[in-house]
Amino acid sequence: xxxxxxxxxxxxxxxxxxxxxxxxxxxxxxxxxxxxxxxxxxxxxxxxxxxxxxxxxxxxxxxxxxxxxxxxxxxxxxxxxxxxxxxxxxxxxxxxxxxxxxxxxxxxxxxxxxxxxxxxxxxxxxxxxxxxxxxxxxxxxxxxxxxxxxxxxxxxxxxxxxxxxxxxxxxxxxxxxxxxxxxxxxxxxxxxxxxxxxxxxxxxxxxxxxxxxxxxxxxxxxxxxxxxxxxxxxxxxxxxxxxxxxxxxxxxxxxxxxxxxxxxxxxxxxxxxxxxxxxxxxxxxxxxxxxxxxxxxxxxxxxxxxxxxxxxxxxxxxxxxxxxxxxxxxxxxxxxxxxxxxxxxxxxxxxxxxxxxxxxxxxxxxxxxxxxxxxxxxxxxxxxxxxxxxxxxxxxxxxxxxxxxxxxxxxxxxxxxxxxxxxxxxxxxxxxxxxxxxxxxxxxxxxxxxxxxxxxxxxxxxxxxxxxxxxxxxxxxxxxxxxxxxxxxxxxxxxxxx
Ligand code: UN1
Numbered sequence: 001x002x003x004x005x006x007x008x009x010x011x012x013x014x015x016x017x018x019x020x021x022x023x024x025x026x027x028x029x030x031x032x033x034x035x036x037x038x039x040x041x042x043x044x045x046x047x048x049x050x051x052x053x054x055x056x057x058x059x060x061x062x063x064x065x066x067x068x069x070x071x072x073x074x075x076x077x078x079x080x081x082x083x084x085x086x087x088x089x090x091x092x093x094x095x096x097x098x099x100x101x102x103x104x105x106x107x108x109x110x111x112x113x114x115x116x117x118x119x120x121x122x123x124x125x126x127x128x129x130x131x132x133x134x135x136x137x138x139x140x141x142x143x144x145x146x147x148x149x150x151x152x153x154x155x156x157x158x159x160x161x162x163x164x165x166x167x168x169x170x171x172x173x174x175x176x177x178x179x180x181x182x183x184x185x186x187x188x189x190x191x192x193x194x195x196x197x198x199x200x201x202x203x204x205x206x207x208x209x210x211x212x213x214x215x216x217x218x219x220x221x222x223x224x225x226x227x228x229x230x231x232x233x234x235x236x237x238x239x240x241x242x243x244x245x246x247x248x249x250x251x252x253x254x255x256x257x258x259x260x261x262x263x264x265x266x267x268x269x270x271x272x273x274x275x276x277x278x279x280x281x282x283x284x285x286x287x288x289x290x291x292x293x294x295x296x297x298x299x300x301x302x303x304x305x306x307x308x309x310x311x312x313x314x315x316x317x318x319x320x321x322x323x324x325x326x327x328x329x330x331x332x333x334x335x336x337x338x339x340x341x342x343x344x345x346x347x348x349x350x351x352x353x354x355x356x357x358x359x360x361x362x363x364x365x366x367x368x369x370x371x372x373x374x375x376x377x378x379x380x381x382x383x384x385x386x387x388x389x390x391x392x393x394x395x396x397x398x399x400x401x402x403x404x405x406x407x408x409x410x411x412x413x414x415x416x417x418x419x420x421x422x423x424x425x426x427x428x429x430x431x432x433x434x435x436x437x438x439x440x441x442x443x444x445x446x447x448x449x450x451x452x453x454x455x456x457x458x459x460x461x462x463x464x465x466x467x468x469x470x471x472x473x474x475x476x477x478x479x480x481x482x483x484x485x486x487x488x489x490x491x492x493x494x495x496x497x498x
Contacts, residue, residue: 002032002034003034004020004033004035005033005034005036005179006036007038007042007201007203008186008190008199008200008201008202009045009049009200009202010046010053010196010200011190011194011195011196011197011199012196014042016036016037016039016042017039017042018036018039018042018204019036019037020036020037021036021037021176021203023035023090023176023177023179025089025090025092026090026092026322026323026325026326026363027089027092027314027315027322027323027358027361027362027364028313028362029361029362032089032090035179035180035183035203036204038203038208038209039208040208040212042202043171043202043204043208043209043212043213044216046200046202048218049196049197050142050169050171050197050200050218051142052197053169053196053198054139054142054167054168054169057139057168057169058138058139058168062115062116062165063116063117064116065116065164065165065167066114066116066165067113068164068193068194069109069113069116069192070109070110072109072192072194073106073109073113075192076105076106076109076188079102080102080103080106081099083153083184083185084098084099084100084101084102085098085315086098086180086181086184087102087153088314088315088322090152090177090178090181091149091150091152091177091178091325092314092322092323092324092325092362092363093277093278093314093322094320094321095314095315095316095317095319101151101153101154102153104151104153104157104158104445105153105154105156105157105161105185107444107445107446108154108157108158108445108463111161111445111446112161112162112164112165112467113165115165115467115468116165119137119165119468121135121136121137121474122135127492128480128482128488128491131478131479131480131481131482132478133477133479134476134479135474135475135477136474136475136477137166137468137472137473138167138472138475139166139167139168139471139472140166140220140221140243140471140472141168141219141220141221142171142218142219143159143168143169143171143219143220143223143470143471144170144171144213144219144221144222144223145159145171145172145173145222145223146210146213146223146224146225146234147159147172147174147175148225148226149175149177149178149325149326150277150280150281150282150325151281152174152175152178152181152182153181153185156172156181156182156185157185158449158463158467159172159223159225159246160172160199162223162467162468162471163221163223163470163471164194164198164199165468166468166471166472167471167472168221169199169200171200171202171213172186172199172200172202173201173203173204174201174203176205177325183201185201186199186200186201210230210234214237214238214241215237215241217241219243220243220244221244221245221246221471222234222243222244222245222246223471224245224246224247224248225248225249225282227249227250228250231247231249231456234247235247235457244460244470244471245457246450246456246460246470247456247460248282248410248449248455248456248462249282249408249451249455249456250282250410251282251284251286251408251409251431251451252286252287252380252408253285253286253287253408253410253411253412253440254285254287254288254289254402254440255269255285255287255289255412255413255415256393256396256399256400256403256413256415256416256425257288257289257290257291257294257298257415258291258399258416258418258421259293260417260418260421261294261415261416262415262417262437263297263298263301265415265437266298266415267301267302267305269285269413269415270285270302270388271305272439272441273285273413273440273441274386274388275309275320275321275386276439276441278321278322278386279383279387279388280325280329280384281441282410282455283410283411283440283441283442283443284384284440284441285388285413285439285441286382286383286388286389287379287388287389287390287391287402288388288389288390288391289391289393289402290391290392290393291393291396291399292393292395298390299348302348303348303349303369306349306350306367306369306388307367309321309367311354311364312358313358321386322364323362323364323365324363324385324386326363327363329384329385330353332383332384332385333365333383333385333386333387334365336378336381336387337365337368337387339378340370340372340378340387343376343377344373345370345371345373346370346372347368347369347370348370348371348390349366349368349369350365350366350367350368351366351368352365352366354366365385365386367386367388368386368387368388369387370387370390371390371391372389372391374402374405379391379402380406380407396421396424400425400428403429403430404428404429404430407454408451408453408455409430409431409451409452409454409455410431410433410455411433411434411435411440411443411451412425412429412430412431412434412435413435413436413439413440414429414435416436416437422437430452430453431451432450432451432452432455432458433451443463445463445464446463447463447464448461448463448464448465448466449461449462449463
C-alpha cells in the first residue's frame with residue numbers, strides 16, 4: 001500500500017495544504033509513497049516551532065543531548081536492514097551500499113554523541129592578575145539542512161548529528177527524489193525521544209522550502225549539499241543575512257595511476273570509485289589519469305573489468321551496479337555520453353542505455369569509459385553517473401597539472417608504490433581529500449569532509465571534529481576576580497614595575 005506522508009513539525013506528522021508528489025523506485029518505476037509540497041505558511045510554522053524549541057535545547061547539557069544521539073544510533077542499528085532496503089529501493093544504489101548509507105549515520109551519531117562530552121574550548125592566560133580568559137562554543141540557532149538524494153540517510157545524518165549535538169534544532173529539506181528515506185530518518189529520531197520542535201522535516205520545492213529556509217530571519221545556519229549553481233545561489237542569499245553556511249558542491253575527482261602502480265589494486269579501486277553508486281557520488285572517481293608507460297595496458301584491463309560488472313535490480317545481492325536515480329539523471333548522463341561522441345572522445349566501452357525486459361522499467365546505463373583529451377568537456381565537467389574519463393599523462397608533474405585543471409577540489413587519489421610520488425601527491429593535489437592506494441570514495445566520519453575551489457568554501461567541513469563549526473560560534477569570556485577595575489593594555493606598568 002502506498003502511504004501518504006505529511007510534514008514533520010513539532011514532533012508530529014501534520015497534514016499539508018500543499019499539492020502532492022510521488023516517489024518511485026528507479027529500478028522498477030513502482031510508486032513507493034506520496035509527499036506534500038510544503039507551503040510558505042507551513043515553512044513559517046516549522047521555523048517558529050524550531051525557534052521555540054531552541055530555548056530549551058540549547059540549555060540541555062551537551063552530554064544529555066549526546067545520550068539522545070546514542071539512543072538514535074541504537075535504533076538505526078536495530079533497523080539497519082529495513083532502512084538499507086528503503087535506501088536501495090528509493091535511490092537505486094546496490095543493497096550493500098544501501099546498508100552502508102545507514103551505517104554512516106550510526107557511525108556519525110555515535111561519534112557526535114561523544115563530542116557532547118568534549119566540545120573543547122581553550123583557556124588562555126590573561127595579561128592581568130586574577131583574571132581568567134576562556135572560549136566556549138555556542139549554538140547559532142535553528143538550522144536549515146538541505147540534502148541531496150545520493151546519500152539519502154548518511155548526509156542528513158552528518159548534518160543533523162552535528163546540529164543536534166551543538167544545540168541547534170533543525171528543519172530538514174530532503175531531495176524530492178528521496179523523501180521516503182528522510183521520513184524514515186525522522187521517524188527514528190522521533191522514536192529516540194528528541195523534544196518536540198528539535199527535529200523537523202519539510203518536503204517541497206527548492207524555491208519555496210529551500211529558498212524560504214535560507215531567507216528566513218530565524219534560520220541561523222544553512223548546510224547544503226548539491227550542485228554548484230544552487231550552492232552559489234544559497235551562498236549569496238545566506239551572505240545577506242550573514243549566517244553560517246556549509247556547502248558541499250561536487251567534484252571531478254581524479255585517480256592518478258603511476259607507472260609503478262600495483263595494477264590489480266588499481267583496477268579494483270577504479271571500478272569501485274567510478275561505478276560504485278553508479279558514479280553518483282560527489283567523491284566518485286570520474287577521471288583516471290594514467291602514466292603513458294602503462295596507458296595501453298590499463299585501458300585494456302579497464303574495458304575487460306567494466307564489461308564484467310553485473311547491472312540489474314540493486315536489491316539483488318549479486319548486482320554490482322543499479323540504475324541512475326531518475327529520468328532526469330538518466331537524460332543528463334546520456335547527454336554527456338553524446339557530448340563525448342560529438343567532441344571525438346574515444347569510447348572504450350559502454351555508452352548505451354540498457355533496454356529490454358526489466359531494464360525498460362528503470363534508468364539503467366552501461367558502465368561507460370571514454371578516452372578523453374584534457375581540454376574536452378568530459379575531462380572537466382561533473383557528470384554524476386557511470387561515466388569514467390581516462391586521460392594520458394607524460395609523467396607525475398603532467399598528471400598533477402591535469403588533476404588540478406578543473407574547477408572542483410573535493411577528493412583525489414594516487415596509486416603508486418613509490419613513497420616520493422605518494423608524498424608529493426599529498427602536497428600537490430588541489431583537493432580537500434587525498435587517498436593513497438585507495439579510490440576517491442569512502443570517507444570516514446571521524447575526519448573532516450569537504451573541498452576547495454568551487455566544491456565549497458574552505459571554512460567549513462562536515463564530519464570530524466570540524467563538523468561543530470557549521471553550527472556553533474565562539475564566545476570569548478573574561479572573568480575578572482580581582483575585585484577592582486583592571487584595564488587591559490593600560491595597567492601594564494604596575495606589572496612590569498616600569
Ligand atoms: C557524497 O557523495 O556527497 O566518501 C558523499 C564517500 C562517502 C560520502 C560521499 N562516505 O564516498
